[in-house]
Amino acid sequence: MSFSIKFNDHELCDYLRVVSIRRNIGTTRTNNTVKSGDRAGQIFTSMTRDMATIEIEFKMKNNLIEKRRELAAILNVTEPAVLILGDEPSKYYKAIPDGDISPEDQNFLSSVTLQFVVPDGLAHALDAKQFPFQEEDDETVIENRGTTSAPLDIHATFLSDADSIGFTNDTQTVQFGTTFSEDESENEFVPSERVIFDGMGPTYRNEWKPNVGRPRFKYDYGEGSSRVTGKVRWLESKVRITDYGSIKDDDPGFWHGPTLTRNLTESLNNFTAYFRFKMKPGGKRKNRPKSQGLLEINLMDADNNFVMGFGLKDNDPNKASVMYDFFIGDHRVFRGHLPRKVLKYTTGIFGYVEMSKVGNKFSFKLCHLKEGFRENWSVKKTYLNDSVAMLSFKTINFYGAKWKRIRDMITEWTSTTITKINTEDDSLVPLVFYEGDELFVDGQNNHVYINGIRDDNYRVIGSSQFLTAPVGKTAYSVLTDGNVEGHYEMREQYL
Template sequence: MSLSVMFDGNELNEILDVTDLRRNVGSPRTNNFQRMSSSQLQRYLGYTKDNAVWEMDFKMKNDLIEKRRGLAALLNVDEPKELIFGDEPDKYVMAVPDGETPVTEQVFLGKGTIQWIVVNGKSYSKDIKQFSFIDDEATVFNNGTDDAPLDIHATFTSDADSIGFVQEEEVVQFGTTITEDEDDFVPSERVIRDGMGPTYRNEWKLNVGRPRFKYDYGEGSSRVTGNVRWVESKVRISDFGTFKEDGPSYWHGPTLTRNLTESLDNFTAYHRFKLKPGGKRKNRPKSLGLLEINYLDADSNFVMGFSLKDNNPNKATIMYDFFIGDHRVFRGYLPNKVLDYTTGIFGYIEMTKIGNEFSFKLCHLKEGFRENWSVKKTYHNDSVAMLSAKTINFYGAQWKQFRDMITEWTSTTVTKINTEDDTLVPLVFYEGDELFVDGQSNRVYINGIRDDNYRVIGSSQFLTAPTGQSEFSIVSDGEADGYLEMRECYL
């Protein structure tokens, strides 16, 4: 039986049989020396390591054209992916094919070689070990053969300016360290943290808001009608209202509106949502939907907003728009790797207004609230900068009687920023915030939002566990519960 080769979740030996595999020992090592003046002696300056190159010979039988094209599709990746060989099914490497993959064909038999570039030449355990902090201390046991990157998970039980994770002389720190002479920093204030479940339903009013898309267009205007259902940590549209077939065409659905306790000149708003086709797989591309999230002032003038729209019944395609005031400042389309009509779009929008600067970040989330794709845009507008946000308005709609989409809002967080200089906005933590640091990619996430700016400049960049036993501590001006996760690493 051929050796199993899993690459990016696909079994390659359904297409090929491995005939030889050359994995070498560790990574290529380059030793560096410096010749000492007036001497034949050389001083050792250390070494550097490169990625490893593994060569895999294979053969293919029958249907060579089809298999060659199938193999090309599986190898066509844009970044290193997990590679697992059947003789070590409990470990994986991050690898990407390199160069050409020539295949010689003789009648029904084809032979070739794949060169795998193995990142850092290291293997990782598929099993994840977890080490909890007890009284701000955690003991990590690494039975691998090399230092292992650590994932950091922390949930804040109080507000905090910063948090650090310490191992001997190594400190990885996040947040903002404010010294006594830094009086320019003004604390931000979280004014809303809404899980969008039944607990929060009394904060919202149904069908009193106005949509942005073609609301004042006479008979063809968008209509406010229908109802929502509050379940656990989300609110879902349960009824888009009725549509008269003999009248004009229009979008129709409910609005949800929440008034802020005060008008905000400067703020950051985070909203998580879902826009998902329903029904049988073959019918899902026919689903149409519109989702809006808008901020308005006390006089119902638009301050800034965002929308998603699928208005093409012939294929799965979703456009997204960013708005400042009454004007659309950007239109884009979700890329194919994000828009899968079998699962729809689940993600978040982050909108920020500081002075005359307006920023948008749209992100698609995969399992575990990890970012899969994002786009960020920043604009300046002096006239709209004078408006203050007082109202949040959601709108979800169905086009005529076409197949609708599952429309949900699952989280709302609004933070008041007390400065008009974005360089002086302290990146702090609030009670209930969740910090996650991906040890392998070194990416920082706050409540599922990637923000590498939370890493304190001057602190260590990576948190790693040496082989054997090691001790880690939490150092913070607040309180947090947490744990470390590790995949053991092998040379």
């Protein structure tokens, strides 16, 4: 009889035959007690659960050395990964190998005992269940058929502007946005205004002008100056560079590619600008490190002076190495390199950069996104600059380029959002929601995202930190001063 054990998307039973699996009933329990005076015995105070362990005994036959190497590569993880056992195919564990794995060899047969540690001590349902929000005054009933409480993810789309939103059951209330108490005046806060909410699809095409923008890198560098040439293609929800222009064999080396430019209807003294993008190599995996690319996002004033900017560049043809730069005015204020945990995702990046200016404070956030727009890595920097603070933001300029005839990167811009901040004190900016905003609350990790941007500050202080579903049926209500649609999402959990 065959048996399946999948770890991190690899089938271990392609290499091994299962002899036995040892799992405890639940997890190790520790009861905490205290001695009280002359009272007999002790007083129970609390109970804690430890992590769980799973031991799997295998047999390996033939090609032992080759199988050992392949198994070592599969098990070489640095964080818990998904483990699915064949006798419970609808559940998974977040597990990581533990201890020594020491096969006992006898000729062409080897016995192996493999131990996995499950830090949270739980099994999780492989399939998530969704529970739509009900109409106003109606409650959403969530039935948890697991054996312990489960965190709830929240997905909400705002159909109108709103100051706040809350989600509540009989024992919990979590709130997001800005709420005002009876002794607090809403007028103390200065509302912001969203001036651009651009999905970068064909609907917005006429707002952008091709090849009229100014690159930042080597703009005036003689024969080696960066060139503006080439074309883009407007797809359903993104703009992709499809042509970087031509270059002759005897031309000097230079970067070349198209620009996209959009002018705002007014200049902004204080703002937050959000851009989602992709710069990744294509083709076969072995050729990807050979790709090179340059991506720029620059914010300009009405006289074409730089206010803020961001750049990505891969100029190493021998390995995957991508540097990123933050600029204020004409000067680079920071340079870093994407870490390995980002580059392992096909050696490039899909993510976003957020640039903001409030008074003389300039802030940057660069983030790599995984599937589902989940943050995998981010870096934040803030600087003060009095001279550039005098400039106002009027124009957005994108630039994507390749080096000479070297293999290019896939370069796309997928979202642009610009918000006008009507104060020079960012503590007076209310965290509110606009029509079209998408709120996602990751219940498992307790993270809050607005339109794919993680911002835990949206959680109202004093409300519950988590929204969970206890075992059985529980009713939930949505409380907001706006209109929303959405759903709760739950993966049942088992001790």
